[in-house]
Amino acid sequence: MCDSTQQNDFEVPAYDAQAIETKWQKTWEDEELYKTDEDPSKPKKYVLEMFPYPSGDLHMGHARNYTIGDAMARQARMRGYDVLHPMGFDAFGLPAENAAIKHNTQAAKWTYKNMDTAIATMKRMGFSYDYDRLVRTCDPEYYKWGQWMFLKMYEKGLVYRATSPVNWCPSCKTVLANEQVVEGRCWRCGSIPEKRNLSQWYLKITDYAQELLDDLDKLTGWPERVKAMQRNWIGRSEGAEIDFTLADKDGVTPTDRKITVFTTRADTLFGVSFMVLPPESELAAELVAGTEYEPAFLELKAATEKVSSVDRQGSDREKHGVFTGRYVINPINGRPAPIWVADYVLLDYGTGAVMGVPSGDQRDFDFARKYGLPIPPIICEKDDPLYDRLKDVRDLEVTDVDWDGAMAAEGYLVQSGQFTGLRGGKHSEAVDAMISYLEERGLGRKTVQFRLRDWLISRQRYWGNPIPMIHCDCCGDVPVPYEDLPVRLPENLDLGAGETLAEYAPFYETTCPKCGRPAKRITDTMDTFTCSSWYYLRYCDPHNDELPFSKEAVNRWMPVDNYIGGIEHAILHLLYSRFWTKVCRDLGMIDVDEPFTNLLCQGMVKDENGDTMSKSKGNVVPPSSVIGPYGADTMRLAILFIAPSEKDFNWDPEAVAGANRFIKRAWRIVWLLTEGAAAGTAAGTAAGSPALDPSKLSGASKELWRQLNEHGVKCTEDFDRGQFNTAISAVMELVNAASKYVNDVPVAERDAALCMRVAHDVVAMLAPIIPHWAEELFHAALGREGSVYNEPWPEFDPEQAKSDEIQIAVQVKGKVRARIDVAADVSKEELEEAAKAAVADQLVGKTIKKVIVVPGRLVNIVAI
Incomplete structure (x- = not known):
């Protein structure tokens, strides 16, 4: 079908994307069109x-x-x-x-x-x-205020410095926050971080952990998967801190020292057969210092530093450990449990010490099997043969099992003293009972822990915002006075020679704001986040x-x-x-x-x-x-049309070419619509002025008006939902309808006001997508002044979008045999009769048993 069959000698101007886009970009910049209005x-x-x-x-x-x-x-x-x-x-x-x-x-x-x-x-x-x-x-005009807010947080107690194990990226030569270690690797370069003890600056994000978790429920406009990722990262766990007593070197005599563990499963306390410390633990180093166990401990620690945190926690990875030669005393039953150091435990989980319950945890089970540690069963379901044997046993009778793996830690407690017979599991009666028992005796307390750790912001690199602190040997860490902000980065470091802020005396040499003595500026810069x-x-x-x-x-x-x-x-x-x-x-x-x-x-x-x-x-x-051969508008249209915004898509050169074809087609249709309108009414009938009287439309003009409202309503709704691909599809349907109109209806018989309205609304609805194209047509074809972006969005009437006729599928015993066009307000009886007439040949010799009518969609005739 050719759009020019009815167009006499009218010649549509050529669409020159490069010239049009250059023209309007300059105009928009000269007129400051996109400067924020600030209109309250x-x-x-x-x-x-x-x-x-x-x-x-x-x-x-x-x-x-x-x-x-x-x-x-x-x-x-x-x-x-x-x-x-x-x-x-x-x-x-x-x-x-x-x-x-x-x-x-x-x-x-x-x-x-x-x-x-x-x-x-x-x-x-x-x-x-x-x-x-x-x-x-x-x-500096920006990062000054980052320093200013750092100092405000410092005054509020949300900033502190601490020496602690950190993730050191050997490639980037800087530390990484926990969040920047993704699947065990540096989020930027992919290297495996090492653990190092460094003095670093932290922001106390953990003070807001509960609020950050709770307020996710307010974010109804966020994707659920993002909120789930944040919930998991914040990682709230309800449980208990339990105090184990460190035994003397004889393994029996209690000392005055406590080792506290955090657990969400206090009900499994009778199943503890060992305690585990991570290789980074200072306590572990202290316990083995000067003993026969120290060489093996140091070897394990060195090997662990080369393994990522994610890999260390993997359930399939072989566990490695060393005994410390020391014991703790279980507060619930007084039994000693050996203290081991193992690479599957992390320092930043809970308190840094973990109670080993091999009967209910697979990693503990694997570790116990490897090193010959007891696996006492303390929880099982009633259909387990062990339950009948142990349901009345209060003290440990079975200290090992012939299982292939840990049992699901759900069921009823056995071999658990006075708690035997209680239902165990997360948030169970056994958990509550055990915690109450411990609290009454000062041996433990109910608590909440978070996976989230304070935000490590220190970076040992040059190109970042300097931390506005000064260290004085007399006064300690002193804030830079507000009037001295910003602490500016020097611009003449020899980075190629490896020079850093820590080595650049003109930067770090200063005086103490408190006492006036020589002092050293902190040379760490802030995490760019x-x-x-x-x-x-x-x-x-x-x-x-x-x-x-x-x-x-x-x-x-x-x-x-x-x-x-x-x-x-x-x-x-x-x-x-x-x-x-x-x-x-x-x-x-x-x-x-x-x-x-x-x-x-x-x-x-x-x-x-x-x-x-x-x-x-x-x-x-x-x-x-894409911009070179086609123009920016084609790139924009293709990007938004290929797929829904939230979905991945594969780049498709044919889709780009198709987008360009549509732009040219829509360009042509807008020109043909405006050419068909009377020149003297062009400005007056645009945007739906009173010159357009829908009640007087008939035939093809009435149908185009209906489709304008139908597709306009759809486009507007989809824009509001951010579904640009379907919004564009709606305009494409309208362009097709307009194309049919200009081909089927002679110029002299077209409704001029309707043509201008359709042309205007096509331009307006595509304006957010292909702005240069729209601005050019708004002026050149529609004869308007100003900018299309100062125009109101077109309004459409859902009632006017309704068709006088609808198409109904007619089925016989569930199979479509015909389609009929009927009045939109047809009665049920009339519809049934029309449907029967349409498939009369299919009903010859049959008896109609039932007629099922789905209003607006189909009629199903059941005949035998």
């Missing part, structure tokens, strides 16, 4: 994509993220919102430092160059950012030089209404940002509890074969490869 009379909408790290030009993953956010922001503006849509750069970090070393340049020079490149690409893509609010975390944990707050008030942001500005814009970013940030960035927001609230700086109302985790863009894109594989598809 309008409802606000804060749309934000996670800002990028400037490692080079943007890739297709960035393009997808930012296109989604841009479509949301543009449509929100047309829906009457006062929109905040900023952008910035997460500009500190190790990659810049390594690149500076590799290319013999300065980290700042390399970073700012990459940011300039990325900004140029963002503008070429037509993203509607308010660049007046641009934030770069490596600007501290910079990204509050940038969304700075966007609200980016030029404030007296505070990080004003409370009024943040209360106007926060929380972020729509936050878009990858699922890989579910724990690190999102958890830290929630913590930082709550701290700012408690400091009286803001009033909100949570930073992000709705979270969309966009899927990955993979190559044509389904492989993750990476430079090392050589399969990266840069945005320029």
